[in-house]
Amino acid sequence: MAEPAVLRVRHCGAQIFCRRPPQLCPACGLPLRGAGLAAAPLRLPSPFRHGHRQPYAFLLRPTTGTFLGGYDGKSDLHVGITNSNGVVYNYSQDGIQRAETGWEQCISIPLVQPDMFGMLQQWDKLLEEFSEGEAWLPHRYEEGDHNCYTYALAFINSVLTAQGKQQLSKSEFTEKFVIPQTKRASKYITLHQELTAKDFYIVPLPDPLKEC
Numbered sequence: 001m002a003e004p005a006v007l008r009v010r011h012c013g014a015q016i017f018c019r020r021p022p023q024l025c026p027a028c029g030l031p032l033r034g035a036g037l038a039a040a041p042l043r044l045p046s047p048f049r050h051g052h053r054q055p056y057a058f059l060l061r062p063t064t065g066t067f068l069g070g071y072d073g074k075s076d077l078h079v080g081i082t083n084s085n086g087v088v089y090n091y092s093q094d095g096i097q098r099a100e101t102g103w104e105q106c107i108s109i110p111l112v113q114p115d116m117f118g119m120l121q122q123w124d125k126l127l128e129e130f131s132e133g134e135a136w137l138p139h140r141y142e143e144g145d146h147n148c149y150t151y152a153l154a155f156i157n158s159v160l161t162a163q164g165k166q167q168l169s170k171s172e173f174t175e176k177f178v179i180p181q182t183k184r185a186s187k188y189i190t191l192h193q194e195l196t197a198k199d200f201y202i203v204p205l206p207d208p209l210k211e212c
């Protein structure tokens with residue numbers, strides 16, 4: 001399930017997004033070869049990660065389908081936490097799931113710094129024990145306020161508490177860690193969708209003289 005690349009070329013005051021670098025600039029018609037370094041195609045980094053290869057992370061994906069497979073920006077999202085092997089612990093109406101597949105295209109927020117050896121060693125045990133808690137039995141699930149997000153955030157907070165750190169509210173966590181990533185992802189999804197329908201997507205660069 002490799003993602004098709006999104007390339008960006010700058011030329012004649014425009015940003016040209018495409019899958020493959022064109023010979024001629026689609027905005028002005030002049031050859032791009034020899035147009036200098038700025039016109040060299042740059043591959044945009046994808047905001048998405050293979051979730052099962054992201055240990056110790058908070059993951060976010062559409063509940064059904066994938067971000068690049070027609071996500072409309074409004075449908076429900078599902079979240080989970082990975083253990084050291086990329087198994088995604090997530091809470092749903094069926095209780096705690098330990099998923100080894102299905103999270104191949106996610107927004108990923110790393111939760112543990114690589115130098116936190118003590119936490120890395122304890123992580124799997126903490127996650128397993130936390131997930132066995134009564135709060136996460138299937139019948140306790142409520143879509144509005146006792147859901148996948150409640151579970152993930154409660155686990156993160158239990159870890160923060162164990163480290164003597166302050167807990168995060170849902171809005172703090174969302175604003176600080178989730179929204180910057182979803183904004184990036186949303187721009188990338190737009191480009192991806194434009195390039196599904198056509199070969200080029202041209203965005204004028206802001207005119208530097210307008211500011212004067």
Ligand SMILES: [Zn+2]
Binds near residue numbers: 011012026029
């Ligand atoms: Zn041009």
